[in-house]
Amino acid sequence: MSTQTETGVPASPGRVVGNVVRMPPPVPEPPTTRLESGTVDAAAAAVERAAAQVRDALTERAAAATGTAADILAVTAAMAADPTLAADAARRVREDRLTPERAVWDAAGAVAASLEALGGPMAERARDVRDVRDRIVAALTGATPPGVPDPGHPFVLVATDLAPADTATLDPDTILAVVTARGGPTSHTAIIARALGIPAVVALPGAANLAAGETVLVDGDAGTVTRSPSEAEVEGTRRRKAPERAFSGLGVTRDGIEVELLANVADPAGAVAAADAGARGVGLFRTEFCFLGRGQEPTVDEQVRQYRAVLARFPGRRVVVRTLDAGADKPLRFVTPDHEDNPALGVRGLRTAVAHPDVLDRQLAAIATAATAESAEVWVMAPMVSTVDETRSFVEACAAHGLPKAGVMIETPAAAIQSRWILAEASFASLGTNDLTQYTMAADRDLAGVAALSTPWQPAVLELVRVACAGGAVHGRPVGVCGEAAADPWLAPVLVGLGVTSLSMTPRALAEVAGVLATVTFDECAELARLALDQPTAHEARESVRARIVNL
Known part of the structure; x- marks a missing residue:
């Protein structure tokens, strides 16, 4: 060939x-076969056993995983643990006398169709339902399970x-x-x-x-x-295989201007990996791991133990704790609605505190207790903030718990454009470039048909980054990036040139980003930012910057 x-x-x-x-290949669709009446009860019981087997296997894998992988497995395990699917399948066995595998297939199809009708991130959950379906069917039939x-x-x-x-x-x-x-x-x-x-x-x-x-x-x-x-x-x-770079813990431009390079952390094990990688602090501590895969909210004491395990790894260093980011692709039955027509534009992030202020209050109490017990410098930020009123409310809630450093995530164009007013209230901001790109480009981040749009190199997204940083500069407030854009070594100098003061990323990317920053001066970062903004397309922005950095 x-x-x-x-x-x-x-x-x-x-x-x-x-x-x-x-x-x-996917698990094959079972044929529609009817059972003899005398075997119906045993078949219904088989559905429940298989569903429990899949749930336990996924839960065990989630417990052994770390970071984002643990979060993902916890969500899938929670879906397998949801009694709705198994109960509907058992009903189909008893009422329609379907074989257990056919009943599971049809029950899952109904759930998946309902999720797809909702659109947005909830439609992506249909893939999880089918994955759980295939695992249960494989357990029932002895077929090769997905993997x-x-x-x-x-x-x-x-x-x-x-x-x-x-x-x-x-x-x-x-x-x-x-x-x-x-x-x-x-x-x-x-x-x-x-x-x-x-x-x-x-x-x-x-x-x-x-x-x-x-x-x-x-x-x-x-x-x-x-x-x-x-x-x-x-x-x-x-x-061309790149040698492993060493990371000193500092990000410094060629002319000696320091850029804070921090790590994104999703659980205590992730904090260990970040500290081992040389990260000087945490720019995004995702707290969802305490909540995902559960039917009810964790207690304050449970949260304190988990938060302390992360803070303890960074004595005297900054740890930015993000409050619960539930909703959209992370539904939690105790804070998010059962059904929304468009969850990506619905009740998510800080918006869940409107109906459930007690959940936020208890989390802030847990964060404050953990901060007092450890020596890390704790900052707290809220996800999915769009208005000044939301910002004020969150800052006041943090102050009531003795948490003076209260900030916000900038994930919507509205927050970026209003950053001058939002950062008059908040102590800092962090740009979540994944959602900022999704909302700016009206492009679902998981949808292949719009994948070319889902890049932070889009000039419109870069312009919003510039505007957000300018709003922070008015008040002397730091504005960082904690989305996937921060881990792109070619984009890092552009973000610095746009006014970003810190970059938080997966620990694996720290050395590479530091290596590229060391090749350019601060003024050259500003030139690269102007170069990217002057391009009409994301591809041209990226390629022009890459070519310029190579020349430098």
Whole structure:
């Protein structure tokens, strides 16, 4: 076969060569078969046992995982634990005398269809339902369950898409790269691949044509997959393998201007990894791990123990704690509505405190107690803030608990545009570039059809970053970035040039970002920012900056 290059969307940097291994075929749809009346009760009981088996397996995997992977598995486990699916399947067994596997298939289909009708992030949950369905059906029939294959050697994983439960089990020791036909650059697949240092290309139109066993060159920076690469390309890839960089804990431009490089942390194990990587602090401590996969809110004491475990890793250092970010793709029955027509634009983040102020109050009490018990410098910020009134309310709530450093996430165009007024109230802001991009470009971050839009290199997104930073500068307030954009070494100097004061990222990206910042002066960062803003497209912005940095 002659060399052929196909282009998708870059999702995780790196350039590797390897042989293709495809995800196993989906669990086959069971036939519609009727049971004898005398076997109905046993069949209904089998559904409940299989559902419990899947739930327990996912819960065990979630407990063993860390960071974002643990969050994802906890959400999937919670879905498997939801009695609605098993109860509906058991009803279909008893009333329609369907086989257990057919009843589960039909019950899951009804749930998935309901979620897809809601649209937005909730439609993406239909994929989780089908993943749980396949696992239960496999448990009932003895079929091969869904999961990442293990051929016994390193490989390039190719799939139509990866379910969150599969994404959470990616092993960087065996998976050289990931290529999918669906997804976007801020999907769970992309985020975890970047966190693990696995090159990834998503939304590749020709992914279905990649055959098992064939050799491909995956370029996660360019978003390309080359089939049957030449010997020269293979050798060039081997020579280009980047050496491991050391990270001193500091981000400094070539002329000595310091840029704070912090880590994103999702649980105590993630805090250990961040400290081991040399992070001087935490720019985003996601607290959802305490809440996900539960039917009720964790107690204050439970939260205090978990928060202290993270704060203890950074004595005397800053830890920015984000309050509960529930809603959209992270529904929690004790704070979010059961059904919303468009959850991405619904009750999420700080908005959940309107109906459930007690949940926020108890979390702030837990954070304050943990902060008093440890020596870390604790800042607190609220997600999904859009107005000055929301900001004032949150700042007052933090002050009531003795938490003076209260900030906000800027994730909507409204917050970016109003930053001058919002930061007159808040002590700081952090740009969540994943959601800011999604809302600015009206592009679902997990949808392959709009994946090309879902990049922070969009000039419109960069302009909002500039406006948000200018609003902070009016009051001398720091404005950081804690979205996936912070981990892009080519984009980091642009963000600094736009006025960003700190970058918080997966610990694995710290050394690479520090290495690029060390090659440019602060004035050159400003030049790069102007260069990016002057481009008409995201692709031209990215390529012009990359070319300029290489020249520098």
